[in-house]
Amino acid sequence: MVDASEYNKKCDCDWCPGCGNFSVMVALKNSLARLGIKPHESVLVSGIGCSSKTPHWMNMYGFHGIHGRALPIATGVKLANSELTVVAAGGDGDGYGIGLNHFMQSCKRNINLTYIVHNNRIYGLTTGQASPTTNKGTITRSTPFGNPEEPINPLLIAISSGATFVARGFSGNLAQLQELVKEAIAHKGFAFIDVLMPCVTFNRMNSIEWYRERVSPINSDHDFSDKEKALSLALKWNGEDGEIPTGIFYKIDNPTYSDGLPQLSSGALVKKKLDADVSDVLKEFM
Amino acid sequence: MTNLNWLIGGPAGAGIKVTGLILSKTFSRLGLNVFGYTEYPSLARGGHNNFNVHVSKNKKSIAKKLDVLIALDKNTIELHKDKMSSSGIIIYDPAKIENIEFPNIQTLPLPLKEVATECGSALAQNTVALGATMALIGIELDTLNSVIENVFSKKAKIVDVNISAAKKGYELVKEKNISLNCLTDELKEKIEPKLLISGNEAISLGAIQAGCKFYAAYPMTPASSILHFMAGKAREFDFIVKQTEDEIAAINATIGASYAGVRAMTATSGGGFCLMTEGLGLAAESETPIVIVNAMRPGPSTGMPTWTDQSDLRFVSHASQGEFLSVVIAPCDMKDCFYETMNAFNIAENYQIPVIVLTDKLLSESYGTVDELDVNRIGIDRGVIESTTSSYGGKRYLFTDTGVSPRIIPGAVDGIHVATGNEHDEYGEIDASSENRVKMQDKRYRKLESLQKIIPLPKVYGSESGEVGIICWGSTKLSALDAQEKLEKLGYNVGVVCFKYILPFPDSEDVRKILKRFNKLIMVEANYTGQFLGMFRENLLIDVDDKLLKYDGRPIYPEEIVEKVKSVLSGGENNG
Numbered sequence: 001m002v003d004a005s006e007y008n009k010k011c012d013c014d015w016c017p018g019c020g021n022f023s024v025m026v027a028l029k030n031s032l033a034r035l036g037i038k039p040h041e042s043v044l045v046s047g048i049g050c051s052s053k054t055p056h057w058m059n060m061y062g063f064h065g066i067h068g069r070a071l072p073i074a075t076g077v078k079l080a081n082s083e084l085t086v087v088a089a090g091g092d093g094d095g096y097g098i099g100l101n102h103f104m105q106s107c108k109r110n111i112n113l114t115y116i117v118h119n120n121r122i123y124g125l126t127t128g129q130a131s132p133t134t135n136k137g138t139i140t141r142s143t144p145f146g147n148p149e150e151p152i153n154p155l156l157i158a159i160s161s162g163a164t165f166v167a168r169g170f171s172g173n174l175a176q177l178q179e180l181v182k183e184a185i186a187h188k189g190f191a192f193i194d195v196l197m198p199c200v201t202f203n204r205m206n207s208i209e210w211y212r213e214r215v216s217p218i219n220s221d222h223d224f225s226d227k228e229k230a231l232s233l234a235l236k237w238n239g240e241d242g243e244i245p246t247g248i249f250y251k252i253d254n255p256t257y258s259d260g261l262p263q264l265s266s267g268a269l270v271k272k273k274l275d276a277d278v279s280d281v282l283k284e285f286m
Numbered sequence: 287m288t289n290l291n292w293l294i295g296g297p298a299g300a301g302i303k304v305t306g307l308i309l310s311k312t313f314s315r316l317g318l319n320v321f322g323y324t325e326y327p328s329l330a331r332g333g334h335n336n337f338n339v340h341v342s343k344n345k346k347s348i349a350k351k352l353d354v355l356i357a358l359d360k361n362t363i364e365l366h367k368d369k370m371s372s373s374g375i376i377i378y379d380p381a382k383i384e385n386i387e388f389p390n391i392q393t394l395p396l397p398l399k400e401v402a403t404e405c406g407s408a409l410a411q412n413t414v415a416l417g418a419t420m421a422l423i424g425i426e427l428d429t430l431n432s433v434i435e436n437v438f439s440k441k442a443k444i445v446d447v448n449i450s451a452a453k454k455g456y457e458l459v460k461e462k463n464i465s466l467n468c469l470t471d472e473l474k475e476k477i478e479p480k481l482l483i484s485g486n487e488a489i490s491l492g493a494i495q496a497g498c499k500f501y502a503a504y505p506m507t508p509a510s511s512i513l514h515f516m517a518g519k520a521r522e523f524d525f526i527v528k529q530t531e532d533e534i535a536a537i538n539a540t541i542g543a544s545y546a547g548v549r550a551m552t553a554t555s556g557g558g559f560c561l562m563t564e565g566l567g568l569a570a571e572s573e574t575p576i577v578i579v580n581a582m583r584p585g586p587s588t589g590m591p592t593w594t595d596q597s598d599l600r601f602v603s604h605a606s607q608g609e610f611l612s613v614v615i616a617p618c619d620m621k622d623c624f625y626e627t628m629n630a631f632n633i634a635e636n637y638q639i640p641v642i643v644l645t646d647k648l649l650s651e652s653y654g655t656v657d658e659l660d661v662n663r664i665g666i667d668r669g670v671i672e673s674t675t676s677s678y679g680g681k682r683y684l685f686t687d688t689g690v691s692p693r694i695i696p697g698a699v700d701g702i703h704v705a706t707g708n709e710h711d712e713y714g715e716i717d718a719s720s721e722n723r724v725k726m727q728d729k730r731y732r733k734l735e736s737l738q739k740i741i742p743l744p745k746v747y748g749s750e751s752g753e754v755g756i757i758c759w760g761s762t763k764l765s766a767l768d769a770q771e772k773l774e775k776l777g778y779n780v781g782v783v784c785f786k787y788i789l790p791f792p793d794s795e796d797v798r799k800i801l802k803r804f805n806k807l808i809m810v811e812a813n814y815t816g817q818f819l820g821m822f823r824e825n826l827l828i829d830v831d832d833k834l835l836k837y838d839g840r841p842i843y844p845e846e847i848v849e850k851v852k853s854v855l856s857g858g859e860n861n862g
Contacts, residue, residue: 011715039702040696040697040698040699040700040701040702041697043546043696045542053716055704055706056704056706056715056716059702060702061696061697061701061702061703061704062703062704062705062706062714063542063545063572063704063705063706064704064705064706064707064708064714064716065538065541065568065572065706065707066538066564066565066567066568066707069534069535069538069564069565069568071535072530072534072535072536072538072539072542073538073539073541073542073545074542075528075535075539075542076500076502076538076539076540076541076542076543076544076545076546076550077542077543077545077546077696078542078546079500079526079528079539079543080499080500080526080542080543080544080545080546080547080548080550081546081547081548081696081697083697084546084696084697101531101532101535102531102534102535105530105531105535261526262521263520263521263524263525263526264526266524269499269500269524269525269526269543269548270499270546270547270548270673270695270697272499272524274496274497274499274549274666275497276494276495276496276497276523276524277495277661278491278494278495278523278661279661281491281494281519282481282491282659282661285481285482285483285487286314286315286479286480286481286482
C-alpha cells in the first residue's frame, strides 16, 4: 500500500490560488498511490511553463527539462528503464505549440507512458500570450486585436496520430480527473489526457464557471474502442461555446513500442551488464 | 612505384562503392595500407560518383596522381584525366565510350560489359575491371576471390559470376602483356592482414564496446552510417536504437536515457547539431552525461552535404547559451574513432558533462586500415553512480571539492530529486539566489581542475624539432603525415604537431614548449577563417608563420602541404 501523502513535498508552490494545476497534481498523487506505485519508482518529466514546475512540488523523481521536449526526454527515460512509471506533463503551449511534433510522434509510437496536458488555453508563465488552443478573436497580450487563428483540437490530433488512450478531463471535476489519470497510468501504451483548466490570472474568458456550465461526462454507453465514434465525439467541441464532452474518448490495446524490442525481454536496459565484446564483429573487417 | 592510386568513377547506382571496397579489402588482406575515399553528389541516381583507393606500405591518406582510372562513363575521363601520372592507365569500355586517345596517357580499352555478360551478368563489369587491375600489378586472384566470396556470401550464383568476371578481366590484360610497375617490393613481403574500417564504423564499434545502451539519431550525411551500423547491431548487443522525428528529439531522448542510468549517444552533422544546441545546454545544466558525434560537412545551411571540411569547430565549442564545461575531441584517424569514442563515454560520465566527438566526412566515410583494435585497451569507468540507494538523500547536485556530485539514478531508494535545466540547489530545486548561483556555477567549473589534467597534449610526428612544425587537428593529420614523410625524403626537417583534444585546450605552457622546438609554424586546416588557428592564438598567445586553409569541400592533399612548406622555407609570399 502506498499512501498519497508519500507524494507530498515540503515546498513553496508558486501557482496562483485557484490554478487548475493543483487539481492535476492531486489527481496524479492519488492515482499513483492507488496503483501502489512507490515515489522512487516513478518519474515525472516536464517542459517549461507553470504546470511544468509540477516535479518541484511532488515527491517523485523529476526531470524539469526544456520547452516542448518533455516527451522525447520521457521516451528516453522509459526506454532506458522500462520498470519505471513515467509520466510527462506540461502546458498547451509546451505540448501543442513548440512540442506538437513530439506529441504526434509519441502517439504513433505507443510508448508506454502517460502524457497530461494542463490546457488553460493561454501562456501563463510568460504572462498571457495566445496559445495553440486560444479561441479565434480572443484578445491576449500578443493578440491585442483578437487572435487571428483557429484553435487546434488536441483530441483529434491524438486519436488520428495513433494514441491508444485519449481522454479529456476538467480541473473542476477532481473525482473524474483522478479516475482518468489512474486509468491512463494503468493503460499499456501511450495514454494522453487533455485537462481543461482556468488560468485565473491570464485567461479571463474560460473561467472555472465557464467550463462548469458546459462540461458533460461522456455517456456510459460510448464505445471507446470505436475510432470513428471517438473522432466524431472529439469533433463535438471546437473550443467555442457549446457542450464539452469529458471522459475517455478512445481506448484500445495495441502492442507497445517496447513489445517489439526483444532487447527488453531480458529486463530493463539500465539493469544490463556492460560486457559487450566486439571482437567477433571486428573479424568481419578483416 | 611504391604505391598504387586507383580510382573508379561513373554515375550513381553503378556499384562504384562496392567495387572500391572490394579492391580496398583485397589490399588490406594483403597487409598493405589502404585509404579508400569516396566522392558522390547528394542524389540517388546519375551524377558522378567515384571511389579512390590509395595503396601503399605506410601512407596514411589520399594522393593526387592516379595510376589507374576505371572510367565507367566519359564524364569520369573528363573529370580525372588531368590527374593521371606519367605511367598511369585509363581502363574503359569502348562499347560505352568511343575510342579515346591522349598524347601522354596510356589507355586500355576492355570489353567490360560484353565479358561480364558472358560470365552471367552485365552487373559484374566492374569486377572485370578489378581482375584487370590485379593483372596490371601482377597479383594472383586468390585474395580478390576471397573478398568477392565474403561480399556476396548470401548469393552463391553472384559469387560465381563475379569470380569468373575477375578471371576474364585478369586474362584480358595478361594477353595484352601490359603491366604497371608498382607495389612489387611491397607485395613480396609477407605481412599480416589489416582491418579495413570506416571512421563511422569505428565510432559505432567503440560505442558498443563502451557499453552504449541507447542511441538516438535523425539521419544526416555524413553521420547516417553510424545510425545504420548501430541499428544493425542493436539486437545482438542488447541496446536500443531510436530514429527520432528530429535532432531535437534525438538529443533529448539521449538525455532522458542517460538520466535513467544508461550510456547514451547521438550523432549528427552541423545542421542537426544546430537543432541540438538547446539540448546540449540542458545536458550541461542538468549535469547529464551524453556523447554527441558531429560529422562535419561544408556549411552554412545545407552547404555541400556529401563533401568534407572542418568548419564546425567554433560552433560546437561554443554552442548553446550560457557558460558550461564540455569536451571536444577530434579523432585523427580510424583508430582514434574507436578509442576516443570509448574515452568520450568515460569522460562524459566521470565529469557528468556533454562530450562532443568531432569528425568530418573525410574521416567518417572513408575507409582506412588499422593493424588491430584492442577491445581491452580502454576500460569502462562510470564515475560516481548511485543506482540502488542514495547516501546523500537526493542531493544530486551535492557541493563537493571536485565539483562532481554523486549521480543518482531514478529508482534508487532515498534518491528523489529533480534534474533540471533551471539553476538549482543541491536537490535540483529551482534557486536563482545570488549565493546559490555562484556556488553552483563554481561547483560545475571546479571539475575543470581535474579535467584539464587528463587532456592530452598534441602529439608530434616526424621530427621532434626542426625547420617547420606543421600544425593540424582531426582528420588533417592523415595528409600531414604523408606530407611530412615526403618532405623528409626531400631533405627537410619537419614535424607534425597534431591536436586531438581541443576543448578544454591542452595545457598552454606545455604546448608552447613543444612548438618552440620548430623555427617556423604552419597551420593546416579545412575551413575559411582558420577556426582552430583562432583558438590556438587565444589559448597560447602566440601566432603561426603561415597557414594553409582549404574550404572547397575536398580533402587537403599531402601534395598541397608539401608545396606550402616548400614555399614558406624558400621565403615565398606569406598570405597568413
